[in-house]
Every structure is written in structure tokens, then in C-alpha cells.
Amino acid sequence: MDTQLITGFAYLLLGATCGGSFGLPSKYVRQGTPWEVLWGPFFFFVTIAMPLAAGPLLVNDFFAIFHAAGWAGLALPLALGLLWGAGSMTLGMSFAFIGLSLAYSMNYGAQIITGAIAPMALQHPDRILTAHGGVILLGIGVCLAGVAVAGRAGILKDRSLGKGPSNAASTSKKSPKMLVGLSLAAVSGVLCGCYGVAASYTGPLAKVAQETFHSNAWQVSVVTTIIILWGGAISSCLYCAFLLTKNKTWNNLASPGIGLTLFVALVMAILHNGAIYLFNLGFPLLGPDLGVSVGYAAFMSFAIIVGNFHGFRTGEWKGASRQSIAWIVAGILVLILGVCILAQGNAMAPRAAS
Numbered sequence: 001m002d003t004q005l006i007t008g009f010a011y012l013l014l015g016a017t018c019g020g021s022f023g024l025p026s027k028y029v030r031q032g033t034p035w036e037v038l039w040g041p042f043f044f045f046v047t048i049a050m051p052l053a054a055g056p057l058l059v060n061d062f063f064a065i066f067h068a069a070g071w072a073g074l075a076l077p078l079a080l081g082l083l084w085g086a087g088s089m090t091l092g093m094s095f096a097f098i099g100l101s102l103a104y105s106m107n108y109g110a111q112i113i114t115g116a117i118a119p120m121a122l123q124h125p126d127r128i129l130t131a132h133g134g135v136i137l138l139g140i141g142v143c144l145a146g147v148a149v150a151g152r153a154g155i156l157k158d159r160s161l162g163k164g165p166s167n168a169a170s171t172s173k174k175s176p177k178m179l180v181g182l183s184l185a186a187v188s189g190v191l192c193g194c195y196g197v198a199a200s201y202t203g204p205l206a207k208v209a210q211e212t213f214h215s216n217a218w219q220v221s222v223v224t225t226i227i228i229l230w231g232g233a234i235s236s237c238l239y240c241a242f243l244l245t246k247n248k249t250w251n252n253l254a255s256p257g258i259g260l261t262l263f264v265a266l267v268m269a270i271l272h273n274g275a276i277y278l279f280n281l282g283f284p285l286l287g288p289d290l291g292v293s294v295g296y297a298a299f300m301s302f303a304i305i306v307g308n309f310h311g312f313r314t315g316e317w318k319g320a321s322r323q324s325i326a327w328i329v330a331g332i333l334v335l336i337l338g339v340c341i342l343a344q345g346n347a348m349a350p351r352a353a354s
Helices: 003-019 024-028 035-058 062-098 100-123 131-160 168-173 175-192 194-200 203-212 217-246 250-254 258-286 291-313 322-348
Strands: none
Touching (some): 003 258, 003 291, 003 322, 024 258, 035 062, 035 217, 035 258, 062 100, 062 175, 062 203, 062 217, 100 175, 100 194, 131 291, 131 322, 175 194, 194 258, 194 291, 203 217, 217 250, 217 258, 258 291, 291 322
């Protein structure tokens, strides 16, 4: 594996560390804080405030790049970014029906399928039947198996801690609710996975930034990240505004103690945007054709591992059964194996063609 590929995977690992950690600061928000009072400012910082503040500061001719790219270069990343924002909202709905562990496992599985396979199928279907394409698909499949094992571990953990259904009878009584929750979690994963698809369509914008405005690699990553975030602003910020209005919680944004909540939201936003910025910086180094497909599956797998590490570190698995801990360790090992297979498949791709 050459230096460029190693650097690309290093960026993905670093990004996944940020991505798997961005929810951690929410543990420090005052108990009883309405969801939208934390996540509304979070999405505002993520999709509007930080891009508008950082973009012109970090990239020369920032707005001119978008103008030069025109709607032909912006429409698909914006539209797919809107779907990504909607997926973040839909995931929150599924929690109420099936709980966090099962919802996350369904969401992550659907994300890997959409964000990893869709770009390959839509833009480079000829690569699927090649040797390296087959190995990459095998790696994606192993990552999906790792997600399923990790999801099973989460369900067993919830049951052993008394947070989930303990037997088949209790599950069957909730089957309509379970079906709705599973459907919402799967849909949210497909929508969230549109981030990877959006990234695969930022090539024309990146080309304008590089060739016309002579932006370097990290500046190009800033530009391609921000266009997707702006698409997500439409769905995420509007949904949070709807909840603030529906629940009459706008006043909470001016209540005593809101400073800590806003600070936590800002820290979460920095970690979140750092994650996707590093993803956009890393996947092009894996190759222009299959870099998104390999990068998205690897990124999500790394993020799951990091997220579970934080779960152990903060005591979420304290008191969980040995069986559930054995399952999560197995899931992490399978995810690591899947990433190794992805790396091997990507290294097999002819560099001249990529």
C-alpha cells in the first residue's frame, strides 16, 4: 500500500475519531433540556454559522468558486445534502420506537449500503465485476456483518440492564411499533448515506476550485464539505425550528444556563464538521473512482469502533452481561477485518486507472 493510501486511511481514522466523539459532550447538558434546544443550535452551527465564518477565512475567492461552478456543479451535492439532513432528523424519531442500539445498527447498516455501494453502482458500475471491485464489495459485506454483530451486542446490553424487551412475548406485543421503528431507522440510514453519494458528485466543484482558483487539497475539502452542509441546513434547521415552535421552547434559548448548552452545541459542531471535513480530505486519496465507496465504509466502521470505545469509557456498559460484551468485542474485530479487506481491495485497483 503506497503512502497516499496510508495517508487517506489516516485522515479517515482521524475523522472517524471526531465523528464517534461528537455526541459525547451532550452528556454535560443539564438534564431535562429539550432535544431541540441543544440540537437546534448544533445544526445551526454545523450547517450555517461555521461554514459562513470559516469558508471565506480559509479559502481565497470562496464565494467566487461556487459562482464559477454554477448550478450544474452545485445542484446534486445540495439536493443530496438536503436528504442527509433529513436522515439525521429521521434517526431521532426511530429512537422512540426501538431504542438506541437497534436504531443505530439499522441506521449504520443502511448508511454503509447507501454511502459505499451507491456511488460505485451509479458512477463506476464497470468496477463491480473486477477483482478489486469484488474484494471491496466483500469488505463492505464484512463491515455490514460487523454492524449487525455490534447491534446484537447493543440489544443484549439493553436487555441485561433492563432497558429493552427481555423475551419474545414482550417483543411480539410491540411488533407494529417495532416495524415502524425498523422502517424509520432503515430510511434514516439511506438518507444519511446520501452524504457519501453527495461527496461523489462534488468532482466538478473540486475541479473548479483546483484548476481555476488554484486551491490546495485542504481548501478543496473545505469547499466540498460546505456545499453539502448547506443542503443539509434546509432540512435540519427547519425541522428544529418546527419543534421549537410546536413545543413552545424558543424561550429556552434565552433562559439562565443556556450558555453551557450553546457551548456544548458548538463543541459538538466542531467535532462533527471536523469529521466530515477529514472524510472529504481523505477519500480522494484512495482514488477518484472508488475512493468514496471504500472511504465511506471504512469511515463508518471506524466511527462505530470509536463510539463503542467511548461507551465503555463512560460506563455505558457497566453491569452489562458477559454475553453482550463478548458480542461487542466480536463486532469490533469483524469491523476491523472489514476495513482491512477494504484497504486490500483498494490497493488492488490499478493506480493508472484511478
